[in-house]
Amino acid sequence: MTRNPAQPAPITGRLITVLLLWCLLGVAASAERPQRVVSINLCGDQLLLMLADPEQVASVSNLAVEPLSSFVAEQAERFPMNHARAEELIALRPDLVLATAHDSPRLLSTLETLGYRVERLPPADDLPGIVASIRRVAGLLDQDERGETMIRRLRRRLHDSDQTPLAARPTALFYQPRGYTSGRHTLQDQALRLAGWRNLAAEQGIEGYAPVDMEHLLRWQPQQLFTSIYDGSGDSLAERQLLHPALRRLTTGRPLQPVPYRYWICPGPMLADAVALLREARSRLPAAPEPNQ
């Protein structure tokens, strides 16, 4: 219909403009929010399923349904599974692919060359790193609110993290199959510190994961030994090593405390649960640390 040029634009016109603008913004907003997110490894899977709307998830990796390693095993069963293979992933038509440094660089560069959006999540081995990871994924998924809620909850649980001075803390050590221990810059180390332990491996200067000779262990005399065995059937030389009588005598009869392996695989809010476990172990120590000399 033609308008009388002499008359000013009516309210309807302005309304339509605002409506139009609003729609545009809405479209723009939903264009930013990924609708077909694919994760090709466990760490991405977990954060994805914890932070995204179900409609956003196009596929998670086959590792997500393993109850021994995944915290989202039940949830993940509802979604299509991928095995991190190029043809599979292309068939899913993702608008965002979540990957980590452990994924095949060739796979990732292939996807990028084909025009897919690939986001690599950096590794994280301490609390700030975990927080940054959560924020990053939340941002990618356009779920910032959810991310902040998760972080708040995490911080609250760890808020009463131990302020005991170092000297007064009891000593501990992770001793895993084949004699591996966790030194500085590991999730185990972070959890121990937050739970009020002294990580002897870190104090001895060990970086990351490294095997430690049993004689050193006896010399350092940790008051508590923790272990995480992946799917331990108990039947391997690596696992039998943990049954060495010397370890028993070392901790004056206190057995190796098992901690589920899956806490250490990926950075995430589950660290709080691990810390709770380690705290509880600390509370079970006799009041004064016994001298073992």
Next chain:
Amino acid sequence: MNPALTQRQLNLLLGALLLLAAGLSLLTGSEAIPLLQALRESLAERPGVAGLILTELRLPRTAVALIAGASLGLCGALMQSLLRNPLASPGLIGSANGAALGAVVCLYFGLAGAAAFILPLGGMLGALLATFTVYLLAGRDSGSLTLILAGVAVNAFTLALVSLLLNLAPSPYAVQEIALWMLGSLANLSRNELWLLLPGSLLGWLLAWRQGRALDLLGLGEETALSMGVDLTNLRRRLFLAVALAVGSAVAVTGAIGFIGLVVPHLLRPLVGHQPSRLLLPSALGGALLLICADIAVRLLPAQTEIKVGVLTALIGAPFFVWLIVRNRGRSL
């Protein structure tokens, strides 16, 4: 020819060296501990660190090295004398790998959980099976070539089976442990392993006791031995069993450590006038000595993860083979 040392002198010398090596082994480890203090502590009610290290780590390790090394040396001498072939060592004729196969079956598939002794038992059965197979393949009194070929075949097959089983094992750590079984290791042994090792070893040694004379006579020829009163079938049965028991137990605990059963009797044979009966005790002592020395070396070498002791014995064994080849060029082995 008059050997430079008499039999008794040789045995005493080897024994003395062995004691010395055992002492050194107790002093070797990643932590420096004062030995006297450690000895005192080990007798105390609640031992300190030094005592613990000594009694729980170093003592079992040294004892296992001693017993396993003695078994390997002795069984090498036994097999070489029985098969009348200087190459018939427990490693070459398949006993060691067969024992590893038996042990792997028992350990990784839950059988050893039922009772601790099942593990060395598996080793014994595996050793017996493999040795007997080589014996059947190679035939009696066969030449070195046939024996080696039979040994190669059986070794290759058992090795393949071990790898396969480790890949199929329920534990995710299993697949990385093939090197431990194939090269052997004395790391992290405890007194439990020592008790597992003892029965089979002692039984094996007992069966081999006093068979030296029969082996001497066998050295004259099978027919001559028969005519001189040797019960050949019984001798073979007895010695195969002895080797299976001793080597089977040893490998079940330490993995397949190679070359000791080959090198030690070879080196000592000229010193005992090539006589089978005089070779037995020295080979046992020499085998123990060699293994303890290799284990000391392994602990002294700087490396993040300890080098497997079988690597060192192979480093000794390979040049030894080269020397054999060079020395025998022109002569048939």
Next chain:
Amino acid sequence: MLNAEGLCFYRGDQVILDEVDLELGRGEMLGLIGPNGAGKSTLLRLLAGVLTPDAGSISLDGRPIESLTRRERARRIAYLPQLNQIAWPLSVERLVELGRLPHLEPWQHPGPDDRAIIERVIVQTDLLALRQRPFDTLSGGEQARVLLARALVTEPDILLADEPVAALDPAHQLDVMDLLSDHCDAGKSVIVVLHDLTLSAHYCDRLQLLLDGATLAEGLPEEVLDEDNLADAYAIELSEPEENALAPFSLPWRRLRRSD
């Protein structure tokens, strides 16, 4: 002293020995002759206890041989196989010493009596100069003497020798045969497998000719070594003395004693 009756031995379908009898008296040297494959070595092995007969019986001094323990049998009967199967290069002395083992308990070492016997045999077999030499450094003849010495040291009542002179030169052949003969003089008995007909005629008290696993002839040498037997067994002819003019031959007959 030694009696064998109806000995049979089969290898699969093949008949190696068919109802063979054998008698050996005290102080007697019996020569076993016959073509290759006649079963001589097998017969010797049966008597030595190396093989078990499929049928027939062996008795020693009237007692069945099964009633003896292995060690008793080893003390009374010594066997010298055809082929040298020594596995390890022991010294001559040690090798010869092994011959005393059937007389020793498992824990016993050779005593002064044993030593005396060993010494005597070493001298007898002319091995004094060689006693410390490793076996593999000896010549064929020397090795044969060592193996014989080992058998003699056992002081067996019966010595079974399978072609002991096969690879030896004439002088050493006579040496060995003399030694065997001396053994018989001392009241012991010998069964020796020989190919050399002249030697067998010269030294043996009796001969037994085997053909295809059965006894063709048995008795005094001149009886056994007649034209018909030899033609049947070996398909050969003996030369008559007159014909010798055309083809002269030398017959080693006696060993000359060298002054050492």
